Amino acid sequence: MIVTRRTTLAALAATAVLALAGCGKKEAEKPAETAAPASAPAAAAAEPLKVAFVYIGPVGDAGWTYAHDAGRKAVEAKFGDKVKTTFVENVPESAADAERVFRDLASQGNKLIFGTTFGYMESMLKVAKEFPDVKFEHATGFKTAENLAQYDVRTYEGAYLAGVVAGKMSKTGKMGVVASVPIPEVIRNIDSFTLGARSVNPKATVKVVWVNKWFDPGKEREAATTLIGQGVDMLMQNTDSAAVVQTAQEKGVYAFGWDSDMSKFGEKAHLAASVISWGVYYNKVVEDVLNNQWKPNTTWWGLKEGMIDLKGFNTVVPDDVKALVEERKKGVIDGTAPIWKGPLKDNAGKEQLTKDQVADDNFLHNIKFYVDGVEGNVPG
Template identity: 50%
Template sequence: MKLHSILTGAALALGLAASGAMAQDKTKVGFIYVGPVGDFGWSYEHNEGRLAVEEAFGDSVETVFQESVPEGADAERVMTQMALSGADLIFSTSFGYMDPTLNVAAKFPDVKFEHATGFKRADNVSTYSARFYEGRAVIGHIAGKMTETNTVGYIASFPIPEVIRGINSAYIHAKKVNPDVEFKVVWVYTWFDPAKEADAANALIEQGADVIMQHTDSTAPMTIAEEKGIVAFGQASDMKNFGPTAQLTAIIDDWAPYYVSRVKAVMDGTWESTDTWDGIEPGMVAFAEMSDKIPADVRAEAEQMIEDIKSGAYHPFSGPLNKQDGSAWLAEGETADDGTLAGMNFYVEGLEGEIPQ
């Protein structure tokens, strides 16, 4: 009986040791999101990328996530906890997580970090983003062709380069095909607040906007567009379910291939700190199905622009272009360099209003 107990205990100990070794063999990957995974926009698509990682690696990976994490001290606390709990790789998926990511990475040099849309790197911190401005050039073209009031409403989150680039790109391409078009921009100072976003959409419609664009994460603007009988573009994800007749198309952020490749790099020991900025051609920026409301000729033009951006035949920021104050920016034949785009802090000529400081 005593011998049996000893053998049983030994077997149990071996079993626990084996299961512990198996747990250690798993690559643990953490994700922090600025909004809820059910926003059906930005955070939803990042979470789709997390699920793709699970599907790609099965039992070899363990993923954890925290949603609705405010930018700032809370983000630092969440990432610290993930690192302490054994995360090998952490994706921080919002611009305002930039400094918290660097702070936590300095304390955990053996943990790899990936920060979305930022520009600060370290030996164990990579940055990645999508060239959303390529997608906004396409929807700007469609908006310019389809507005009947010549007023496009734009709901903007924060006055950071990523958002300013998008406004400029959409406006440039709307203006090219409709010299009378005007953009009205409302800054809501949030990534995800359905009530604020709905209020902004209603305010823009009251000012005559019959096309709504957004650089915020909830489906509220699309829902308002559907209710008011106007048209809109989905942001970060296909929002057609919330605006079956309103959505003309949507810019879709497809993070899955990037997430899978970066997790694989950690697994095989090839991960290095890099800066990735991909667009339509690699597939990081994609489009939802185009609505039948878009006239055939406009759809053909939009599809041609997509192909030209893919091939490199066209750059959305091509001269001649001036800054808002009328000063020269790009001459005929010139295109904007990535450095200028990455730090963009000005409107192009024709846009009204000031960028908040």
């Protein structure tokens, strides 16, 4: 049976020492001719794969880190005693903090380590070189190494579907996004939300307030309040807490949950949620490691692989809107209705995609502009 708990580094170290002590005993008293040659490999095979997860924020009960921890639990549910998982939460992206945590986890016998935020990339690259026998997986980055893979989820697909709902249900046509950090991933989500809204309401506009942090409920609430004060009646977020949904509930506007279902924080305001199922990917990676088939790949999954979806619809969402979402979802999955298809201009009038041109992954990974319909400029 696996016992899961919030693990401090000190506790992990103690566990590692006990494990090493237990493995030090030899059966020297047995005659050589009666020793079973396969006993050592069999004992080694019985040892669980130690898997560690490093989180940028608290697990909490909603959002990015909560969704990752749900993925960790999915690994435990599928593999049982074959694995032993642990996690460290609230690890800053600063090199000194991140490197220390990754190095300690590797030293304590974890053979598979997931780092779950963009800012861990350089720290993971450095520590991976020090522990070539450990496999590292980095979320949302773009660099790999011999023992470092990169993975991400196509969050922009969920943002697009939320935009379709917002465009159909907004009374004012004015929408807002509470944004975290101005990197291509987040800009892409803002743009995709706008593309979804304008696909059903060509006059829809989107305002953006940046909080420059992934998790800061106070700043998220302040940003949401500012947007509502500017007349928006639909809020999307690319931040980790439920503060935006809570603020929408208090102010009488609609909002969308992000990364997980946030309806319990504002049942009237919460129209639907873009939900990530990290377990789909985590189960695949753990299985590959157990079968000695792991490779340092770059993976970007989405609707097609069942890794993201728009779920938890409010009862106020009409059936025809939900049907439209399913139709758009099908088009994205089978490729008949790609989200990023030309002609497409940015909000300064520059053509970014020509007529019928479909954006490839390289284009999507390097988006640094707002599409037509988003107000203002991308922070420099």
